[in-house]
Structure formats: structure tokens, C-alpha cells
Amino acid sequence: GEQVEQRPPHLSVREGDSAFITCTYTDPNSYYFFWYKQEPGASLQLLMKVFSSTEINEGQGFTVLLNKKDKRLSLNLTAAHPGDSAAYFCAVSAGNYAQGLTFGLGTRVSVFP
């Protein structure tokens, strides 16, 4: 089945700097890709979904890049601020909803002043 590797497991960045997280996946049939944010003690908040072959999506304070050729998904937190301190998870779906999402192990991001 699908395997998702997420790196790095921990990231400490200064306020105003960028934080870059990468996921690689194995199933070439994977079709939908997601980034979730989980603040301490809270549930998962959907940040972004992508599904085109090569796509750059910009959200509020972050950019998501998908490269299906390399089977790589990345999240770049631009100009990080303390509110970005959380765990970030990538998730991959093969298109069959019944299989659920396959998650990466998460990246714990700490933003310090």
C-alpha cells in the first residue's frame, strides 16, 4: 500500500524565516494531496488540497508545491510567526475514498522570536 515519508520530524525557525516541509509518496496512482495543521491539544485543520500534476498553490502565509513526476509534496511556511507553531501533516489519497487518507508522521514546527 501507499507509504508516505515526511521530513523533517522537527523544525525550529526564527520568526520571519521560512519553514520547508517535504513529503514523498510511493503509489503513482495517488491522486489527491492535502496538508493539515494540528495545534497542541486540537484537531486537524485542513490547510490546502492539491491534485494537478504540478501545482503551486498559495494560501495565507504558505505555499504548497506538488510534483507528481517526483512523487513529492511540499509545504513552505513563508515569514513564519508564532501562530504557525504546530504539527503539520501531509496526507495522500489514492482516489478510492474508502481507503481513507495515508498520513505522513508529521513535522513539529516551533517558531521562536
Next chain:
Amino acid sequence: ETAVFQTPNYHVTQVGNEVSFNCKQTLGHDTMYWYKQDSKKLLKIMFSYNNKQLIVNETVPRRFSPQSSDKAHLNLRIKSVEPEDSAVYLCASSRTGGAREQYFGPGTRLTVL
């Protein structure tokens, strides 16, 4: 308010007891899921369900069973809890079509003594 709701927030019990967790979604979705998030924050799909099909992750022990009264509700029952069942249980829902992004509830934290 449209969201995914879970009760209880926390539950502490002893080995061998039966527990049941509730999940309700008001998003009008037709598919619901249960995930387990362990102490290392690893998220794994346990069940996916719509009114036509239940998909069970083959690694889920038989003491776990989902229970649904309609497409807006999917409860989780654990017949005889074990210490390794201590985790956060997250309920999610999605549409069956489209990108099928999943929206998560706040989770139920189970502690087995």
C-alpha cells in the same frame, strides 16, 4: 454550525471494559471515518463508511466496531479495551465525489489503566 462533533472529549477506563464514542457531522457528507492517533502522533485509518459500504483496515483488532444509524452518525465501540488502545480517536467526514477532503472532529482521548 456545520462541523464534525465528537463526544466525549476524554475517557478514562480500565482494561476489559467496553467503551463507546460518538461522532456526528452536520456537513451533509455521505462518508465518515475513524482514525487512531497514537502517542507519537501517527495517524492511521481504522474504518471508512458510507451507507453502502464499510471498509475496515485489516490491522484493526476485532474488538473495535463502528456503528451507524444514518449517514450523519458513526460511533465507535471497543468491546474490551486493552492498554494499547490508549490514544486519540479522530472522526472525520467527506463527500464521496470530488477531492474528498476530510474534515476532522476534535477527537476523543482514551486512557486505559
